[in-house]
Amino acid sequence: MATGAPPPKGWQAIHDEVLRRIHARDWPPGHVIPNEVDLAREFGCARATVNRALRALAGEGILERRRKAGTRVALHPVSRATVDVPVIRREIQERGQRYDYRLLDRGTAQPPAAIRATLGAGEALHVTALHSADGAPYVFEDRWISLDTVPGAASECFTSLSANEWLLARAPYTHGDIAFSAEAASARDAALLDTGTGAPLFVIWRTTWDHDRAITTVRLAYAPGYRIRTRIGGVAAGTGQGD
Amino acid sequence: MATGAPPPKGWQAIHDEVLRRIHARDWPPGHVIPNEVDLAREFGCARATVNRALRALAGEGILERRRKAGTRVALHPVSRATVDVPVIRREIQERGQRYDYRLLDRGTAQPPAAIRATLGAGEALHVTALHSADGAPYVFEDRWISLDTVPGAASECFTSLSANEWLLARAPYTHGDIAFSAEAASARDAALLDTGTGAPLFVIWRTTWDHDRAITTVRLAYAPGYRIRTRIGGVAAGTGQGD
């Protein structure tokens, strides 16, 4: 009875049919598929509709498109996943847990060389804090904020509002770099996160920029057991389509 | 001299101008922005062009759109990153390193309960293998393949072609789940990856499906030092736009 989903209409129907042909090996990897005009004629729709469907498939990494050269089935499809990195407070509260934030330290200093390489040579604000869920340590935040880019941060205490949320409101970024890795807990990590030295921690490094000026670099060390979940395929998330 | 980029035209110009107004707090978080018709009039373009720009911003998590309710600036912008999980062989070769694949074990068996929960009750093929880069162990793959969904896998030896690549070619998936986490190396992990027991390993769990039938579940344990890099913001990756 539950057929799962009604047969899609419009550009999604074309999306699905093209995907079916790729999976069925009608169009094997590397194959150049018919051009938009021909597909539009075949499907009995406007070229813009075909364009929408093929553009979505290209966004999923299934197709590769180049002007004049045409559209071909990707030779090496990658798993393209969209990961939502939420604000920590919301991440905790949405699971129905109590959120606590505790500022550990705050002060201006000359950042270490590795941080200076991205933040620039000037003085920076160093903020460390602990976020916890239902009283249990959740993530240890170690952040440097560029006082060149965000001078207003110098007069902010960050005792009740986390630096992340303050920055989101006051210094929005245009883009950023993120890296996920696994690190062994240092003595300090371990003490704060209530685990043993050397425990495997999921760590996110993130640097955000306002155009070409670095705003902040942060290391987020999550308590053991943390995992990031996401999905691939289906209707591509993050493309703003559908509901 | 290098101005960085030429001023964008068309829908990207609208995208950028809307983003500027959000950053400038002309339109603060929660604010309902003008509707597409009004914006089109203001920018002197067609509504479809505004739609394209706003749809892109919604895909980036900056805007939230609902029919009739209109378009509002997101209250809690999330960092929406698109992560490309490439085929391991390519990941290594694209860095100019030599890729080696070694099958460790292969056999049909009754998977453990945790795996059965997703793969289903039937027998499954268990494949373990080691991928290495320039002779150094890179990732340890521990995979279960559903013989219900992919009966052809039973007669495949996987000695020279990795199970991942064989599956990509023979049993394409429609969607999948991915989880990133940090785990302590087991004795076996440590021996294979040439590290110590308890070392922090970056681990990817991935399950892929063909519609509602699970194809395979794999645990990929990367040698210490591995990290996944990605970016957020800018022109949204994975939306298939631009070149």
Add this chain to the structure above:
DNA sequence: CATGTGATTATGTCTATACATATTCCAACG
């Protein structure tokens, strides 16, 4: 006051047409 129902409205999508732009291909030329 609670509730249901229909008008209203903003977004979602499609069509047909047009022009822009990147790339390829081929032919002419040195």
Add this chain to the structure above:
DNA sequence: CGTTGGAATATGTATAGACATAATCACATG
């Protein structure tokens, strides 16, 4: 033979108009 320049072509994008759909809001009704 190599190089260059233009024609051909497929995608990228814009436009105006139209209808579809979902959600809200106001109003009438019990």
